[in-house]
Amino acid sequence: xPAPASQPDDPALxxxxxxxxxxxxxxxxxxxxxxxxxxxxxxxLAAYIEGDDAxxxxxxxxxxxxxxxxxxxxxxxAAAEAGxxxxxxxxxxxxxxxxxxxxxxxxxxxxxxxxxxAAGAGMGLAFVTDLCIAxxxxxxxxxxxxxxxxxxxxxxxxxxxxxxxxxIFLAEDNxxxxxxxxxxxxxxxxxxxxxKAATRQLAERLSQNPPAAISGTxxxxxxxxxxxxxxxxxxxxxxxxxxxxxxxFRTAVKKFTSKSK
Numbered sequence: 635x636p637a638p639a640s641q642p643d644d645p646a647l648x649x650x651x652x653x654x655x656x657x658x659x660x661x662x663x664x665x666x667x668x669x670x671x672x673x674x675x676x677x678x679l680a681a682y683i684e685g686d687d688a689x690x691x692x693x694x695x696x697x698x699x700x701x702x703x704x705x706x707x708x709x710x711x712a713a714a715e716a717g718x719x720x721x722x723x724x725x726x727x728x729x730x731x732x733x734x735x736x737x738x739x740x741x742x743x744x745x746x747x748x749x750x751x752a753a754g755a756g757m758g759l760a761f762v763t764d765l766c767i768a769x770x771x772x773x774x775x776x777x778x779x780x781x782x783x784x785x786x787x788x789x790x791x792x793x794x795x796x797x798x799x800x801x802i803f804l805a806e807d808n809x810x811x812x813x814x815x816x817x818x819x820x821x822x823x824x825x826x827x828x829x830k831a832a833t834r835q836l837a838e839r840l841s842q843n844p845p846a847a848i849s850g851t852x853x854x855x856x857x858x859x860x861x862x863x864x865x866x867x868x869x870x871x872x873x874x875x876x877x878x879x880x881x882x883f884r885t886a887v888k889k890f891t892s893k894s895k
Contacts, residue, residue: 638682645672647697648679653690653841654834655683662698668755668787669706673729680736690841690848692737693833694763695747696756704754704777705787727786730755734762734788738856741849743840747833748811749826753777758789761819764852765840767833768811769826774819775808794819844882850874 640647647658657679659666666672683689696702705726713722737744744763752760753775760766760774778785785803794802798817802809814820824832840848850873858866877883 635682635685637686638678644675645669646675646679648682650686650689653688654693654837655686655689655691656693656695657683659694659696659702662696664706664708665700665703665751666696666698666756667703667706668726668730669709670726670729673726673733676733677729677736680733680740683742684736684740687845690742690843690845691837692740692742692744692763693747693837694737694744694759695833696749698750700750700756701746701748701752701772702756702759703751704756704758707781730787734759734791737763738788738791741845741852743843743848743852745833745837745840747829748772748774748820749829751775753808755787755789758785758787758791761794762788762791765821765836766814766819767829767836768814768820768823769829770811770823771826772811772823773808774811774814776803776806779804780807844877844880844886846873846877846880846882850877 637650638648640649643660645659645661647660649656649658657676659672661667661669661672680692683692709726710719710723713719743765746760746763746766748760748766748768749772750769751773754777757774757776760768776785776789778789789803790799794817811820811823815823822832822836854866854869854873857869861869
């Protein structure tokens, strides 16, 4: 299946460079806020990436001055006024949540590359990916409680503990990339001018992991929180044996054992 061709005015763009796919949120005039069009496009692009075995890493970035300002409040506000919130937001989240689900389950590493502002669902997107790299002047804004709503867009699926999550959503107006790094939400911060190059470098490093290592590690790490120990250990056994049956493992182990003699 050929990659979906991106037109310059598409709400999200896809670029593929060897094992690295990059999705660029492309509504810069609206600070890459999430409306129905971008949600549908993101779902379509993610489904393609999931099905392409040659892709090992997905980078998600934003065009313009911000990573993403979150849900498109103009659309949502109009629906609230018109009494059509249920169908309008339901349809938007159907596609957007399908996109998030693919990003989490696919046996590839996803990396968000954040500059400017990441707010609401934009903050959720930054942290629902497997890893996040951020410009040192990036700012994260939960934004939900302020408008009287609970989080969406995978914001609560993240990997912080429940206390930290409650603090972020209910007690913080915003926080810096440095704080996010201290809390384990951001893997590394770099000067804004170096973000593109550092993202590329990290994506290339991640892409060097053999597919069995990526898929096995990712699924084990995410299921650990909700899996009884015995079941988790069985899953570890199953995944490691599967990985040891690959050509990559045989080559790597030969190299390692010949070195240690």
